[in-house]
Amino acid sequence: MNTTILSHPIISHKVTLLRKTDTASKDFRILVSEIATMMAYEATRDLELQDVSITTPLQQMTGKEIAGKKLVLVPILRAGLGMLDGVLTLLPSARVGHIGLARDHETLQPIKYYYNMPKELDKRDVLVLDPMLATGGSASAAIDFLKADGCKRIKLLCVLGAPEGVARIEKDHPDVQIYIAELDERLNEHGYILPGLGDAGDRIFATK
Numbered sequence: 001m002n003t004t005i006l007s008h009p010i011i012s013h014k015v016t017l018l019r020k021t022d023t024a025s026k027d028f029r030i031l032v033s034e035i036a037t038m039m040a041y042e043a044t045r046d047l048e049l050q051d052v053s054i055t056t057p058l059q060q061m062t063g064k065e066i067a068g069k070k071l072v073l074v075p076i077l078r079a080g081l082g083m084l085d086g087v088l089t090l091l092p093s094a095r096v097g098h099i100g101l102a103r104d105h106e107t108l109q110p111i112k113y114y115y116n117m118p119k120e121l122d123k124r125d126v127l128v129l130d131p132m133l134a135t136g137g138s139a140s141a142a143i144d145f146l147k148a149d150g151c152k153r154i155k156l157l158c159v160l161g162a163p164e165g166v167a168r169i170e171k172d173h174p175d176v177q178i179y180i181a182e183l184d185e186r187l188n189e190h191g192y193i194l195p196g197l198g199d200a201g202d203r204i205f206a207t208k
């Protein structure tokens with residue numbers, strides 16, 4: 001299984017606050033960002049290190065630093081933008097690409113309306129950011145576009161995942177490592193995650 005469910009009391013506490021109907025957009029944004037920082041911490045556990053010679057105030061030593069390859073963060077618009085600053089807190093030198101996708105309300109198919117990536121994607125590791133993995137259609141399409149651009153190492157970070165979405169990514173993209181904060185129960189007839197948190201984009205940007 002390529003899916004890691006982050007199991008941490010602080011994350012659970014923050015996800016519960018996110019889910020509550022009466023959590024205002026201002027607080028919702030802060031919580032998504034904080035959860036994203038913690039998810040990025042877990043998703044970067046295997047970053048390559050290299051030795052570096054440094055001098056402390058007392059002596060010389062060989063320390064460790066992150067080896068050269070720059071990461072690319074790819075939020076799926078809109079809701080993925082809510083995770084971006086939180087991940088950049090941990091990885092301030094990362095490059096950022098954007099994919100705009102909106103689910104058609106009837107068919108639930110993702111419609112692409114924007115795509116802009118940094119150069120040399122084939123040489124970089126990519127973290128795709130989207131708080132919601134529902135049917136998995138949007139994340140799967142985003143990963144298709146990135147692979148078509150040469151990406152070889154992709155991780156997907158989502159706050160909530162439905163079993164249907166996790167299964168879809170594991171089937172379409174078995175090479176992609178998935179990180180979710182919590183695995184929910186199922187989708188409803190409109191493709192919303194249950195118990196879920198509603199429409200993440202609308203809650204982040206106060207559009208409803």
Ligand SMILES: O=P(O)(O)OC[C@H]1O[C@H](OP(=O)(O)OP(=O)(O)O)[C@H](O)[C@@H]1O
Pocket residue numbers: 076077078079080101102103104108110130131132133134135136137138139165191199200201202
């Ligand atoms: O797994 P799926 O079934 O594809 O659903 C998940 C997608 O739906 C939401 O985006 P939405 O289409 O609502 O766009 P928004 O971020 O602009 O609100 C969410 O942020 C994901 O991108």
Ligand SMILES: O=c1cc[nH]c(=O)[nH]1
Pocket residue numbers: 079132134191192193194196197198199200201
């Ligand atoms: O529950 C869901 C499903 C898709 N997109 C959302 O924002 N929420």
Ligand SMILES: [Mg+2]
Pocket residue numbers: 079199200201202
């Ligand atoms: Mg939305």
